[in-house]
Amino acid sequence: MIITTSKPFEEVLKELEGEEKVFIVGCGLCATTCETGGEEQVAEMKARLEAEGKTVTGAIIYDEVCHELNTKRKFRENKDAVEAADSFLVMCCGAGVQSVRESTERAVHPACNTVFLGNIQRHGHFMEKCSLCGECVLEDFGAICPVTRCHKGILNGPCGGTDEGKCETDKEKDCGWTLIYNQLEKMGKLDRFRKIYGLKNWQANMKPGRVIFEKKGEGGE
Amino acid sequence: MTLLIKEHVKPAIQEILQAGKFLVTGEIGPPKGTDIDEMIEHIHLLKDRVHAMNITDNQSSVMRYPSLATAILIKELGGEPNLQVTCRDRNRLAIEADLLFAYTRGIRSVLCLTGDSIPVGDHKEAKAVFDCESVQLLQLIRNMEEGRDSGGNELKGGVQFFKGAIVTPEAIPIEPQMIKFEKKIEAGAQWFQTQAVYDMDNFKRFMEKAREISDKAYICCGLVLLTSPGQIKYMNANVPGVFVPEDLAREMEDAPKEERLSTGIRIMARQIRQCIDEKLCDGVHIMAIGKEDVVPSILEEAGVDIKKM
Ligand code: SF4
Ligand code: SF4
Numbered sequence: 001m002i003i004t005t006s007k008p009f010e011e012v013l014k015e016l017e018g019e020e021k022v023f024i025v026g027c028g029l030c031a032t033t034c035e036t037g038g039e040e041q042v043a044e045m046k047a048r049l050e051a052e053g054k055t056v057t058g059a060i061i062y063d064e065v066c067h068e069l070n071t072k073r074k075f076r077e078n079k080d081a082v083e084a085a086d087s088f089l090v091m092c093c094g095a096g097v098q099s100v101r102e103s104t105e106r107a108v109h110p111a112c113n114t115v116f117l118g119n120i121q122r123h124g125h126f127m128e129k130c131s132l133c134g135e136c137v138l139e140d141f142g143a144i145c146p147v148t149r150c151h152k153g154i155l156n157g158p159c160g161g162t163d164e165g166k167c168e169t170d171k172e173k174d175c176g177w178t179l180i181y182n183q184l185e186k187m188g189k190l191d192r193f194r195k196i197y198g199l200k201n202w203q204a205n206m207k208p209g210r211v212i213f214e215k216k217g218e219g220g221e
Numbered sequence: 222m223t224l225l226i227k228e229h230v231k232p233a234i235q236e237i238l239q240a241g242k243f244l245v246t247g248e249i250g251p252p253k254g255t256d257i258d259e260m261i262e263h264i265h266l267l268k269d270r271v272h273a274m275n276i277t278d279n280q281s282s283v284m285r286y287p288s289l290a291t292a293i294l295i296k297e298l299g300g301e302p303n304l305q306v307t308c309r310d311r312n313r314l315a316i317e318a319d320l321l322f323a324y325t326r327g328i329r330s331v332l333c334l335t336g337d338s339i340p341v342g343d344h345k346e347a348k349a350v351f352d353c354e355s356v357q358l359l360q361l362i363r364n365m366e367e368g369r370d371s372g373g374n375e376l377k378g379g380v381q382f383f384k385g386a387i388v389t390p391e392a393i394p395i396e397p398q399m400i401k402f403e404k405k406i407e408a409g410a411q412w413f414q415t416q417a418v419y420d421m422d423n424f425k426r427f428m429e430k431a432r433e434i435s436d437k438a439y440i441c442c443g444l445v446l447l448t449s450p451g452q453i454k455y456m457n458a459n460v461p462g463v464f465v466p467e468d469l470a471r472e473m474e475d476a477p478k479e480e481r482l483s484t485g486i487r488i489m490a491r492q493i494r495q496c497i498d499e500k501l502c503d504g505v506h507i508m509a510i511g512k513e514d515v516v517p518s519i520l521e522e523a524g525v526d527i528k529k530m
Contacts, residue, residue, distance in 0.1 A: 151338050152309075152349070156356035156402035160389040160416050161334050165459035169338045181397040193397070196404055199313060199357050199371055 002030040003118035003126045004037070007111055010049060015109040016087065022054050023078075023085035025071075025100055026061035027092035033120065036112045037061070037091030045091060045111065057084040065096030070105075092154040097099045134205030140192050142183030147200070149176030155197035157181075226327035233301040234273045234330050235383040237504075238412060238439040243497055244504025246303060246414070246441065247271040247516055252284035260291070261298070263513040268300030270517055272527055275332060275414070275506065278305040282342020290317055293326045294487070303385065304328050306334030312352035315360060320365060323382040325500055332414065333358040333405075346351040356401070359384055359408035386410035389462040390427035403434050412439035414506040417456075419465045420445075421495055428501055430448070441504035442496050446461050446512055446519070447485040450474045459478055486515055490522035497525070 016022060024042055027037050039061060046056045058081025062074050075082050081146030087107035090097040093114040101108050118126035131148040138145055139156070147153045151169045158177035161168025165178040237244045247267045252260055267274055274295055278288040291515045292302035304323055306316060320331070335354040339347050353361060361371050368379045387404040392398040402413070413431075418424045424442060431440055445463075447453060452471050469488060476484040493505050509516050521527070 152335055152351045152354065154335060154351070154354045156404055158353060158392070158397050159354075160387060160392065160398075161337065161461045162392060162397075164393045168341045168461050178394065178398060181394070192402070193400055194404065196356060196360065196408055198354055198360060202352065 001033060001120060002095070002114040003115045003128075004034045004093050004114060006041070007113060008038045012089065012109070013052060014110050016054065016089065018070070019107060020055055021057050021084055021086045022049060022057040023057050023082055024049075024059035025065055025088060025092070025096070025129075026059070027065040027096055028061050028063040030196075031065075031092035031096070031112065032061070032113045034048070034126070035124075037096075042091060045089070049089075052112070057081045061141055065090065065092045066099050071099045072095075072103050081086045082181060095133050123155075125160055132205065132209075133202070134209070135201055137197075137200075140195075140197070141180050142187055142192075144176065144180045144183055146176060146180060149174070149179065151176070153200075157193065163188065226325065228382050230329065232273070232329035232383050232386075234303060234412070236464055237272050238423070242443055242530055243357075244273075244439070245271045245330075245520070245525060245530075246275060246506045248275040248277065248506070248508045248510075249291060249513070249514070250277050250280055251288065251291045253283070253285050255286070258296075260286070261294070264295055264300055266513060267516060267517065268295070268298060270520055271507070272328065272504075273301040273303045275303045275305055276308045278334070278336070279310055279342075282309065282337045282339050282344065284342075284344055286371045289323055292317075292323065292328050294399075296327050302328060303330045303332055305332045305334060306358065306411075307334045307448070308355070308358055309336030310340065310351050312350050316353070316358065317361065317370050317472060318366065320362065320380055320382070321376075324382070324409050325355060329381070330383045330385065333362070334387055334412070346436070355386060356404050356408045358408050359386060359405060359511055363409040383411055384409050385412045385414060386505065387416060388413050389416040389429070390417070390424055391420065391464050392462045395430075399430055399434065399442050402431065406438050410438060411529065412441070412503070414441045415443040417443050417445040417460075417463045417508065419445075419463070419469055419490075421501075423464075423499060425499075438504040439508045442492075442502045443506045444489050444492055445508045445510060446495060446515070447473055447488055448512065449481050465478065482512070482515065486519050486522055489519050493523040493525060497523075 010037050017033060024045055026037040026042035042059050042061055046059050049056055058078055059079055064070055089109050089111050090100050092112040097110045116128040117130055119129050121127050128148055130145055133147045146155050151167050161179060162175040165175055167173045167175045184193050225430050249263055276291040279285055288305055295302040333355050339349045344488040362384055363383055366382050368376050389398055390401045394485040453473055456466055457464050473484055496502055496505055507516055
């Protein structure tokens with residue numbers, strides 16, 4: 001799940017300065033769960049913008065705004081409202097915003113900050129456990145990610161800042177390395193911790209990342 | 222003056238430790254800015270009283286005059302630098318390049334640290350690097366000593382350093398610390414300075430465990446000057462891996478205001494003496510944190526004169 005938070009309304013208003021007619025896009029998946037771009041938030045945004053004197057030409061919510069073809073289709077289906085708009089306010093992650101970018105030549109504005117790929121721990125509690133490093137090492141660390149859950153991404157054990165299981169950066173956050181150590185100990189696999197991990201390949205996913213399926217049945221036997 | 226120093230001479234730290242003598246090191250914290258006069262005074266004050274001086278590297282993630290420049294300055298002023306290198310602000314390319322430069326300027330001793338995190342410092346919005354960390358840094362240097370950078374490319378002229386690292390005797394829990402200590406040795410650490418130690422009984426227990434793991438790595442006890450009851454309270458509450466025991470805290474509390482500094486001096490002198498007399502470790506590392514001018518008094522009170530050791 002992509003975790004987003006809402007930008008302050010004043011910031012959104014500033015983005016829309018000089019634009020009278022706005023089309024709002026919300027997302028039925030992540031942004032709905034994060035309560036940043038679901039039905040309720042889109043309706044509220046519409047009302048607040050109208051109260052500020054804007055005209056909302058249309059507002060749609062659909063699954064996977066990040067799906068570019070899907071977004072193009074949704075825009076075609078809502079042709080009139082889309083064409084009447086000066087600009088688009090996108091209430092979901094940065095990927096969704098840029099998906100909308102592919103569907104129009106007009107101004108596109110983000111309504112959210114995109115913060116991390118997160119786990120849902122319970123309603124309204126999200127936690128980053130994977131930072132998409134491109135070369136997963138979970139196998140060696142008891143399925144607890146040192147790259148993400150240790151603030152410094154250390155692969156070889158806790159820093160001197162670990163404090164009774166909490167991280168030096170934030171007493172509210174667990175020290176990832178204490179978690180890993182306890183896990184490996186429980187599993188009787190401390191030998192994995194004893195092993196030295198050399199420099200990590202931080203270019204395993206060279207930015208901007210790109211994956212393309214190989215076509216089956218081509219080239220091979 | 223010759224700027225390029227190519228021949229390999231053993232750094233003083235290595236000479237002293239390998240000769241089985243007790244090592245005494247101090248610390249220089251570079252200032253924030255170009256006014257380095259006071260730092261130069263401190264270097265002059267310490268250079269003949271300690272075997273070597275650590276130079277902190279943007280300590281506590283606070284931007285300061287560079288550690289490498291200070292190390293060279295110490296060298297030029299006739300002192301012995303122990304260059305601290307952290308992984309927070311530089312990636313592997315930058316660290317390797319700095320090490321090449323350091324070597325050509327006669328720096329022969331480096332202390333490898335991961336570094337504090339960005340949020341504890343004064344550039345809270347900076348991007349943290351951590352391309353590598355302490356264990357990998359030790360390995361990286363060892364590779365450079367074998368003639369290769371971390372990209373696997375051959376070096377035209379290599380390096381050789383006496384490689385140090387840090388260990389935290391008062392970390393809770395201690396077990397993962399000890400495993401990491403062992404890994405650092407395996408990665409090439411030849412000697413250790415500990416994080417601040419106050420509880421000498423705990424330090425003794427730590428030393429027993431450490432000696433069991435390795436009888437080859439030298440270990441020097443890190444001591445931080447106590448200056449007030451407030452500082453003690455602050456450290457106990459906020460500095461991970463640092464614990465000032467009850468009796469020392471009381472000794473400081475009982476001291477009248479004007480005698481706090483001399484109480485701190487007395488406490489540290491006593492600890493240094495204990496390390497020497499009870500042969501607890503291979504040396505001490507004195508961190509006076511801004512009060513470098515009292516280091517001579519500490520050494521005097523401890524009866525330590527490196528010229529007579
Ligand atoms: S190692 Fe961590 S950051 Fe990398 S892919 Fe695995 S879980 Fe994600
Ligand atoms: S305290 Fe733990 S999680 Fe935080 S940086 Fe250190 S090792 Fe990593």
